[in-house]
Amino acid sequence: MISTGKRNLITDVDGVLVGNSHNKKVCTGCTVITPIEGSIASADVRGGAPGTREVGALNPYNLVDTVDSIVLSGGSTWGLEAASSVGNYIGLQGRGYKPSKNSKHVPMIPGAILYDLANGGDKNWEDNSPYNDLGVEAAENLSSEIILGNSGAGYGAVAGSLKGGLGSASFITSDGLQVGGLFAVNSYGSVVDHETGQFWAATDECEKEFGGRGAPNKASLNILGGTSAFMPKPKQNTTIGVIATNAILDSRSAKRIAIMSHSGMSRAIRPIHSPVDGDVIFVLSTSTLKRELSLNDINIIGELGARVCSRSIARGVYEAKSLKEMTSWKEKYE
Numbered sequence: 546m547i548s549t550g551k552r553n554l555i556t557d558v559d560g561v562l563v564g565n566s567h568n569k570k571v572c573t574g575c576t577v578i579t580p581i582e583g584s585i586a587s588a589d590v591r592g593g594a595p596g597t598r599e600v601g602a603l604n605p606y607n608l609v610d611t612v613d614s615i616v617l618s619g620g621s622t623w624g625l626e627a628a629s630s631v632g633n634y635i636g637l638q639g640r641g642y643k644p645s646k647n648s649k650h651v652p653m654i655p656g657a658i659l660y661d662l663a664n665g666g667d668k669n670w671e672d673n674s675p676y677n678d679l680g681v682e683a684a685e686n687l688s689s690e691i692i693l694g695n696s697g698a699g700y701g702a703v704a705g706s707l708k709g710g711l712g713s714a715s716f717i718t719s720d721g722l723q724v725g726g727l728f729a730v731n732s733y734g735s736v737v738d739h740e741t742g743q744f745w746a747a748t749d750e751c752e753k754e755f756g757g758r759g760a761p762n763k764a765s766l767n768i769l770g771g772t773s774a775f776m777p778k779p780k781q782n783t784t785i786g787v788i789a790t791n792a793i794l795d796s797r798s799a800k801r802i803a804i805m806s807h808s809g810m811s812r813a814i815r816p817i818h819s820p821v822d823g824d825v826i827f828v829l830s831t832s833t834l835k836r837e838l839s840l841n842d843i844n845i846i847g848e849l850g851a852r853v854c855s856r857s858i859a860r861g862v863y864e865a866k867s868l869k870e871m872t873s874w875k876e877k878y879e
Contacts, residue, residue: 712861
């Protein structure tokens, strides 16, 4: 049997905690996902305009396969500073690789950013970017509870023509497998049929978690209806997130699950993986489920990853509130 987790959050996966922070004045935020030590990770990039840190190091043919935290942030390239501050913070706590007795700890902190610089917030920070502070604040806020919608990296996000946000979902199976997702949704494409407000991801919905409106029975002939702009600009959109599992994975299997999980984005957002999106999925394995996996188990985790991806995306938009000039789904369609 398969059901949603107790919280229906990525933190239903043993060994995963999440911290969020935001700056109302700047209208931006940061999310830190921290697993237990020794957690395996990989990533897959499908968008045409990604902004990432340390993603290449996670390829299965390279040396690194464990991470200490993953950082998702607004702020475009400035947001990458958040990962540096998280590294400093947890390194001082004794987390990370220590080459020798007298050397500093070197945490592995991959990250990805989204573009939220045109959302009406005050971006005139000159040489004092807010993202160092946002990274540390998020790392200090680690918890098993997560506020969805206007939170963390999704605080200032826009999903198509609607307010975007931070979403999460989970599955657990009767034999102990746990799979959870967490996504910041700032897509060029739309997560809904803009004529009816029904979520494209509705075929994956569990227990009316994003309204229970059902799936659209036909796709609009206005292909770009509901998107963020009919004249898109490069590097101004992105959906970024993490799939976590308690299954024991190596970096090769984690990479394959990241690839499979991207199909969840295609279920939830239209169009997806465009030239102006920087879509990235990380996969984390905490390895707390102590049993050997079969090839079919990998197929199951990949499919559950795709489903928690699509559900998380829809929940992030469904739970978002209107902010500045960004109109929420609930304000427009409820």
